[in-house]
Amino acid sequence: MKPVLLAYYDNAPFGVSLLEDKFEVINLWEVTSPAPLIEANRDRVTTILCSMMHDMNADVIKSFPNLKMIATYSVGYDHIDIKAAQECGVKVSNTPDVLNAETADTGMALLLATAKRIVENDKFLRAGKWLEGYLPCGTSLADKTIGIVGLGGIGKKVAKRCEAFEMNVVYHGRSKQDVAYTYYDDLKAMALECDFLMLTCPGGATTQNLINAEILQALGENGMLINIARGSVVDEPALIKALNEGIIKGAGLDVFADEPNVPEALMAMDNVVLLPHIGSATTETRSKMGQLVIDNILAHFDGKELLTEVKI
Ligand code: DGY
Helix, strand or coil, rough: CCCEEECCCCCCCCCCCHHHHCEEEEEEECCCCCHHHHHHHHHEEEEEECCCCCCCCCHHCCCCCCCCEEEECCCCCCCCCCCHHHHCCEEECCCCCCCCHHHHHHHHHHHHHHHHHHHHHHHHHHHHHHHCCCCCCCCCCCCEEEEECCCCHHHHHHHHHHHCCCCEEEECCCCCCCCCCCCCCCCHHHHHHHEEEEEECCCCCHHCCCCCCCHHHHHHCEEEEECCHHHHHEEEEHHHHHHHHCCCEEECCCCCEECCCCCHHHHHCCCECCCCCCCCCCHHHHHHHHHHHHHHHHHHHHCCCCEEEEEE
């Protein structure tokens, strides 16, 4: 009897069919009520394929007595209790690096769209309002300062792109790195100097609500916030207040505190650009991520080292 692989997520475009030689694959994403299927197979599940939408907390992990591996179709792993996984002898893999450029491009798209009021102007034109005049002008990127919060793989790609846009790049993170950009160990001090903040740090307990009312106040009335990290990094009610009261000028958001639920207050604002967490969502990049998920699962099945194991 083959071990069971529970696929919470469609690993498109590389279907989990590639794993069917070795596993009995149960595609939970195909059924409307997955609970009975999970119960019926709980003891035989050795592998879980999930994405950032699936909460793999300690209780979930412990409820599968023979679980050996969780492969997530995302670079972020804040939805997985890594400590609990390690205690249970469960290996975890993610999809780093292959999505860095893509996610940075999404950040740049949000930066440009927010600064240059692209979505607002599109709506304006479609509503036939051009005949009446123009919206107020946008904001330049060139010669402005952008503060990158979390200069990891994605942050570095953002930095490179911002240099091409003739921006002054500075950064905040856990430690100073060997890069040409100015480092701030104090986030508030950096925000005071910035026209834009771009969040590219991991989610989770250490960055929870890092961007709070005080940081938004420091960013200031002409400042804009771009978030391609995790919704949890921003105190969302504080952000809504800051946008409503003109404490900051605008925001471009790919991620939210309670996805896929987006606060009505944000939906109603013209000075924000909202995306449904599509940071890495192109056919090319999703293919690379899907291949990496499959390669990790097969490596584990063959008793080899994982290609991209999450270790803390
Ligand atoms: C991930 O893979 O964790 C990112 O959210 C991509 O957008």
